[in-house]
Amino acid sequence: xxxxxxxxxxxxxxxxxxxxxxxxxxxxxxxxxxxxxxxxxxxxxxxxxxxxxxxxxxxxxxxxxxxxxxxxxxxxxxxxxxxxxxxxxxxxxxxxxxxxxxxxxxxxxxxxxxxxxxxxxxxxxxxxxxxxxxxxxxxxxxxxxxxxxxxxxxxxxxxxxxxxxxxxxxxxxxxx
Amino acid sequence: xxxxxxxxxxxxxxxxxxxxxxxxxxxxxxxxxxxxxxxxxxxxxxxxxxxxxxxxxxxxxxxxxxxxxxxxxxxxxxxxxxxxxxxxxxxxxxxxxxxxxxxxxxxxxxxxxxxxxxxxxxxxxxxxxxxxxxxxxxxxxxxxxxxxxxxxxxxxxxxxxxxxxxxxxxxxxxxxxxxxxxxxxxxxxxxxxxxxxxxxxxxxxxxxxxxxxxxxxxxxxxxxxxxxxxxxxxxxxxxxxxxxxxxxxxxxxxxxxxxxxxxxxxxxxxxxxxxxxxxxxxxxxxxxxxxxxxxxxxxxxxxxxxxxxxx
Numbered sequence: 001x002x003x004x005x006x007x008x009x010x011x012x013x014x015x016x017x018x019x020x021x022x023x024x025x026x027x028x029x030x031x032x033x034x035x036x037x038x039x040x041x042x043x044x045x046x047x048x049x050x051x052x053x054x055x056x057x058x059x060x061x062x063x064x065x066x067x068x069x070x071x072x073x074x075x076x077x078x079x080x081x082x083x084x085x086x087x088x089x090x091x092x093x094x095x096x097x098x099x100x101x102x103x104x105x106x107x108x109x110x111x112x113x114x115x116x117x118x119x120x121x122x123x124x125x126x127x128x129x130x131x132x133x134x135x136x137x138x139x140x141x142x143x144x145x146x147x148x149x150x151x152x153x154x155x156x157x158x159x160x161x162x163x164x165x166x167x168x169x170x171x172x173x174x175x176x
Numbered sequence: 177x178x179x180x181x182x183x184x185x186x187x188x189x190x191x192x193x194x195x196x197x198x199x200x201x202x203x204x205x206x207x208x209x210x211x212x213x214x215x216x217x218x219x220x221x222x223x224x225x226x227x228x229x230x231x232x233x234x235x236x237x238x239x240x241x242x243x244x245x246x247x248x249x250x251x252x253x254x255x256x257x258x259x260x261x262x263x264x265x266x267x268x269x270x271x272x273x274x275x276x277x278x279x280x281x282x283x284x285x286x287x288x289x290x291x292x293x294x295x296x297x298x299x300x301x302x303x304x305x306x307x308x309x310x311x312x313x314x315x316x317x318x319x320x321x322x323x324x325x326x327x328x329x330x331x332x333x334x335x336x337x338x339x340x341x342x343x344x345x346x347x348x349x350x351x352x353x354x355x356x357x358x359x360x361x362x363x364x365x366x367x368x369x370x371x372x373x374x375x376x377x378x379x380x381x382x383x384x385x386x387x388x389x390x391x392x393x394x395x396x397x398x399x400x401x402x403x404x405x406x407x408x409x410x411x412x413x414x415x416x417x418x419x420x421x422x423x424x425x426x427x428x429x430x431x432x433x434x435x436x437x438x439x440x441x442x443x444x445x446x447x448x449x450x451x452x453x454x455x456x457x458x459x460x461x462x463x464x465x466x467x468x469x470x471x472x473x474x475x476x477x478x479x480x481x482x483x484x485x486x487x
Binding site: 082092135 | 205223235239359382
């Protein structure tokens with residue numbers, strides 16, 4: 001029997017979240033630096049939202065709220081956006097992925113894709129609306145559509161990649 | 177079996193509430209950030225000074241891969257590019273001869289009219305350490321800051337023209353708001369049709385022309401330069417060229433390729449206006465024309481100057 005106390009459980013969660021923080025931080029930096037490629041001239045896809053969704057829905061691991069908040073603040077500082085935008089985006093993705101019971105469709109890849117599309121687009125629209133309200137100006141739609149489009153195209157690729165990794169590890173385990 | 181782990185239902189409910197509180201906090205931060213509080217600005221400067229080296233290290237390999245891919249792509253069109261460059265060189269040689277004679281003429285005329293000499297620009301050049309572009313902001317970070325005398329509001333240029341202006345300065349880094357950002361507004365004038373206007377970014381590739389007179393008819397392909405109105409930016413810096421959209425609206429295509437910037441220069445001797453000064457009357461482009469001010473496209477009485485071409 002593993003006996004957890006509140007204290008040990010706290011440190012167990014803390015260490016996992018610290019590792020996750022590092023992983024997501026480097027992923028966010030990678031996401032920003034994709035802008036150097038001419039194909040992502042106008043905007044880059046949101047890989048982090050795909051990963052957070054998959055962590056919650058596929059791996060049943062919920063990243064901590066504080067972690068997402070700090071990560072978003074750091075991303076805002078480094079990309080020059082008003083503080084709070086990225087944090088809000090990440091927290092909204094988490095909130096929707098965890099709480100929208102109607103969208104908990106996990107049977108196959110298509111259902112997961114539809115569920116992600118709904119969550120991503122609603123979150124993006126909320127953040128965009130706040131951005132328009134704050135700036136009192138409607139931005140060019142091309143980069144926004146490109147951002148949404150590339151993210152939705154990348155989702156099934158990353159999802160299938162993750163399945164492939166699971167399949168290979170399972171195969172190695174059974175063979176050994 | 178696990179014991180001591182907090183109750184699942186309780187943690188889910190608490191987590192949901194905390195998530196909601198943090199979302200509200202983010203919303204508050206967004207509006208506070210818009211107030212441009214000094215404390216928030218200082219925290220931001222400290223954080224990007226601190227994280228800049230990490231970002232630089234992470235970005236470096238990806239940037240190099242992107243450069244290699246671009247190089248590979250360009251090798252396929254080397255022959256065509258060579259022919260194009262030879263043609264351009266021929267044109268430039270003939271233009272160079274013409275400009276030399278015109279420069280002499282201009283200097284002579286300036287001497288006759290007793291025009292005030294332009295201040296020699298003092299430049300600080302920094303390396304770009306973050307990728308430009310983003311869906312909500314278009315800014316870049318350079319690796320020089322207060323240690324090189326950079327201040328908020330100073331213009332940033334590249335060899336092609338205006339890049340933007342400094343919006344935040346740290347000890348060793350500065351953030352530059354690019355022309356294409358939605359919050360960027362630059363007083364400009366159209367060099368051929370001679371109309372003043374304001375260029376506003378749209379977070380896209382083109383700039384919108386605002387406050388252009390309804391009488392104005394921009395010429396497609398004409399050069400756009402900074403007008404110097406408001407005293408924020410010096411006049412005569414190249415911004416871009418006028419292009420006409422399918423809908424018949426005019427836009428400005430910036431001369432600078434924001435994706436391929438490696439170095440950015442800051443004009444450090446450009447005197448920025450102190451907004452706290454009681455005499456300061458805002459940045460409106462055509463406000464209170466002074467007879468001593470020499471604004472391009474505007475005469476001493478504040479009216480539009482019409483330059484007729486000599487036959």
